[in-house]
Amino acid sequence: MGARWSRLFASSRLLRASALLAVLAMIGFAINAVHPVLPWWILWLPSVAGSCLMVVHWRRAARADHLPAPTRLFWRRLFPVSVLVCLGSVAQAYDMITVADPSGEHISPGQMLCDGLAIGLIIYALLRLPFGRQSGSELFRIVLDAGTVMLACAIFAWHFSTRHALHGGDQGMIYVSLALTTLALLAVFAVAKVMLTRPAGFIDRTALRMIGVGVLVGALSSTLRPLVEPMNAHLFPGIVGMPLIFFLAGWAAERQRAADYTPRRGVRERPRRSFSFLPYVAIAAVDALLLSVALPESAPDRRVVVISAVALTALVVVRQVTAFVDNGRLLSRLDHGATHDALTQLPNRRLFHERLTKALTAPGERSVAVALIDLDDFKEVNDTLGHEVGDLLLIAVAERLNGCIRAEDTVARLGGDEFVVVLDGADPAAADLAAQRMMAALRAPVLADGHELPIRASIGIADGRAGDEAGRLLRHADIAMYAAKAIAGTASLHFTPDMAQAGADNAHLGAELRDAIDGDQLYLLYQPIVALSDRRVIGAEALVRWRHPTHGTMPPQSFLPLAESTGLIVPLSRWVLRAAFRQLSAWTAAHGEDAPAVLNVNVSPRDLREPGFAALVAALLDEYGVPPHRITLEVTESMPVDPHESSTTLTALRSLGVRVALDDFGTGHSTLTMLHDWPIDQLKLDITFTQAEVNRVPVAATVLQVADTLGLQTIAEGVETPDQAARLHELGYRSAQGFLFAHPLSPEEFGDLLATARAA
Ligand code: C2E
Ligand code: CA
Ligand code: CA
Numbered sequence: 001m002g003a004r005w006s007r008l009f010a011s012s013r014l015l016r017a018s019a020l021l022a023v024l025a026m027i028g029f030a031i032n033a034v035h036p037v038l039p040w041w042i043l044w045l046p047s048v049a050g051s052c053l054m055v056v057h058w059r060r061a062a063r064a065d066h067l068p069a070p071t072r073l074f075w076r077r078l079f080p081v082s083v084l085v086c087l088g089s090v091a092q093a094y095d096m097i098t099v100a101d102p103s104g105e106h107i108s109p110g111q112m113l114c115d116g117l118a119i120g121l122i123i124y125a126l127l128r129l130p131f132g133r134q135s136g137s138e139l140f141r142i143v144l145d146a147g148t149v150m151l152a153c154a155i156f157a158w159h160f161s162t163r164h165a166l167h168g169g170d171q172g173m174i175y176v177s178l179a180l181t182t183l184a185l186l187a188v189f190a191v192a193k194v195m196l197t198r199p200a201g202f203i204d205r206t207a208l209r210m211i212g213v214g215v216l217v218g219a220l221s222s223t224l225r226p227l228v229e230p231m232n233a234h235l236f237p238g239i240v241g242m243p244l245i246f247f248l249a250g251w252a253a254e255r256q257r258a259a260d261y262t263p264r265r266g267v268r269e270r271p272r273r274s275f276s277f278l279p280y281v282a283i284a285a286v287d288a289l290l291l292s293v294a295l296p297e298s299a300p301d302r303r304v305v306v307i308s309a310v311a312l313t314a315l316v317v318v319r320q321v322t323a324f325v326d327n328g329r330l331l332s333r334l335d336h337g338a339t340h341d342a343l344t345q346l347p348n349r350r351l352f353h354e355r356l357t358k359a360l361t362a363p364g365e366r367s368v369a370v371a372l373i374d375l376d377d378f379k380e381v382n383d384t385l386g387h388e389v390g391d392l393l394l395i396a397v398a399e400r401l402n403g404c405i406r407a408e409d410t411v412a413r414l415g416g417d418e419f420v421v422v423l424d425g426a427d428p429a430a431a432d433l434a435a436q437r438m439m440a441a442l443r444a445p446v447l448a449d450g451h452e453l454p455i456r457a458s459i460g461i462a463d464g465r466a467g468d469e470a471g472r473l474l475r476h477a478d479i480a481m482y483a484a485k486a487i488a489g490t491a492s493l494h495f496t497p498d499m500a501q502a503g504a505d506n507a508h509l510g511a512e513l514r515d516a517i518d519g520d521q522l523y524l525l526y527q528p529i530v531a532l533s534d535r536r537v538i539g540a541e542a543l544v545r546w547r548h549p550t551h552g553t554m555p556p557q558s559f560l561p562l563a564e565s566t567g568l569i570v571p572l573s574r575w576v577l578r579a580a581f582r583q584l585s586a587w588t589a590a591h592g593e594d595a596p597a598v599l600n601v602n603v604s605p606r607d608l609r610e611p612g613f614a615a616l617v618a619a620l621l622d623e624y625g626v627p628p629h630r631i632t633l634e635v636t637e638s639m640p641v642d643p644h645e646s647s648t649t650l651t652a653l654r655s656l657g658v659r660v661a662l663d664d665f666g667t668g669h670s671t672l673t674m675l676h677d678w679p680i681d682q683l684k685l686d687i688t689f690t691q692a693e694v695n696r697v698p699v700a701a702t703v704l705q706v707a708d709t710l711g712l713q714t715i716a717e718g719v720e721t722p723d724q725a726a727r728l729h730e731l732g733y734r735s736a737q738g739f740l741f742a743h744p745l746s747p748e749e750f751g752d753l754l755a756t757a758r759a760a
Helices: 002-011 013-032 040-064 069-098 109-128 136-167 171-196 207-227 235-258 279-296 301-337 349-361 377-383 386-404 428-441 470-485 497-518 560-566 571-595 605-609 614-625 645-654 672-677 694-710 724-731 746-757
Strands: 367-375 408-417 418-424 445-446 452-453 457-465 491-494 520-533 537-548 553-554 598-603 633-635 658-666 681-685 714-715
Touching: 002 013, 002 746, 013 040, 013 235, 040 069, 040 235, 069 109, 069 235, 109 171, 109 207, 109 746, 136 207, 136 279, 171 207, 171 349, 207 235, 207 553, 235 301, 279 301, 301 445, 349 367, 349 418, 349 470, 367 470, 377 386, 377 452, 377 605, 377 633, 377 645, 386 408, 386 418, 386 428, 386 445, 386 452, 418 428, 428 457, 428 491, 445 598, 452 658, 457 470, 470 491, 470 497, 497 537, 497 571, 520 571, 520 598, 520 746, 537 571, 553 598, 560 605, 571 598, 571 614, 571 694, 571 746, 598 658, 605 614, 605 633, 605 645, 614 633, 614 645, 681 694, 694 714
Parallel strands: 457 491, 537 598, 598 633, 633 658, 658 681, 681 714
Antiparallel strands: 367 418, 367 457, 408 418, 445 452, 520 537, 537 553
């Protein structure tokens, strides 16, 4: 403010001139108050000259083309005020200089007319200002406050001026004086209203205040006449007051012209809660007046009453202010609540949008990136381990993300398991670094309620620059995030235009998959499971494929994640189970003893949570006449499974006689205790350990030991070379599957394989 003020002052010669006039008026007044040496007309010169300068000032503001239209309209309405005031001040000066004995109030009729009109116009312009929407109670409060200020001014006016006018003077003067006082009080009311509210942002607040103070000075200065009159009948407060008012008015106009109205798209300034000391100042002033009037004149017992009354108002004011401060605190807490997420205390979607928009609309050429972070298995955690654990996970993720960003960036929670970071000023390389930091921060598992939860997240980055639209950037980040989800584990991707197409495709694919499950586009391949000792086929694993009408044959990885995330996995598993059981019963019919003894079928952890899943399996076994011990259901270990929730289903399945295998063992979530408590029969050693170089073999050995201790069967997956087969056999593995023995085969190929085996 100080700097701005001095800059204004330095840049406007006109403003310096009106300041000088105000100072000269004060000096002249002071000299003549002590000893009237200067001719009286000289004292009125600054007032006349100052009013002319004011006209120029206000004309400039009314014509400033760079200001927004409503601003110019306001100043155009005000401009005639300056002309009227100028005429009034000339009339006043003329009157004061020509009259021989100006004792008493003495107001020139010309000045009265001009000032009366001017004040009326100011009230009109002020009250026509748009104040934004206000509630009834707000408006009531403002009227009360403005009324308080007005009443205080009225008391002063009465005490210092009106009552004197009523005593002496002619009847006409009394009415005119009363009318003028009323008008001035109305102006005070209008000004107080403006100062207490926050007129829509296009009128400079300081300019308004200046005008307000000017009107106040005008309303009050005439009341000081009885104080200065005793010194000399020619001394009027207006001699000093007028140039001061004109200077304030000029300053207001200059402030307005210098105000910066470069448009800020979308950025809404938070409305400041107006708390004004104005009414309290008014009360204090009236109290002071009361003390000064009542104390010297009254008896001691009355003084006690007066002092107590004043003390009482002071106490009430203090109480009021305290309550207001308290309210303010409460409101700011509410404000925080409205812009922050209650669980993680991070900014919420609203504040995120505000910050992003601000970054995008900040002046200058700059990069702004948005990184959207979505947890991959959160729903799973929430559903299986409960919301409390889910909440703990979210809080931990929020803390980690918050801990790895720069101060100028904002992490926000958009809802659910979605977080977003505004990377202000980050180009693609910097955004990439930030994403690396986030991934590193999320690497360690979260310990929540005794569960060790690995965090897998997908990060989508949209690279934008100043001027971009916030919503579009977020949409791009979202698309990139979905693309990153297709990559196993935690990954980040930058948005590229071709992803937008892919995103649309994905939604489309979901709909197509639904049709595929209902129609006949899915089919199963069967990979033999062999005995390592003699490569005899002892079982098979059913693996699903999708014969897509336009994309051709699709591997499970390209549609299973979609099925999991859309819930389509449940009908899909139902289809797979039915097809697999039908096939097993067909092979049994065709090959008898030589048919695979056991068929492994993959199911999703989600299936285990479906109520009635065990009953469904029982019904299918019954329908196809398959003995339960010939079915093993594989549940992958790479997704978190709640042992407690799923164990009901698992126990039910096992009591049917169906066996359960833990798939991809070694990649995921199980702990040794979990293995021990879980009702399972089989471990499938994940392909990474099967194919590991020599130095990783110990894992395969350890898994075997654990399995033996717990009485579980083992199958080694993904055996591709005779070396691997030999090593696993040596370690003690009995069964395996892999390309070395056979690729996944169609039922016919599998039938041929069985036939040749029988022939051999
Ligand atoms: P999985 O259960 O671990 O299945 C084994 C995967 O390893 C199969 O991939 C198989 O083709 C592949 N594989 C077999 N031997 C070798 C080998 O020697 N080397 C290599 N590199 N790979 C080998 P596929 O068929 O693409 O299936 C991928 C995954 O999709 C499966 O992994 C399973 O988790 C899931 N899946 C497949 N069918 C179904 C299903 O019907 N239901 C469910 N829920 N998931 C399924
Ligand atoms: Ca499997
Ligand atoms: Ca596997």
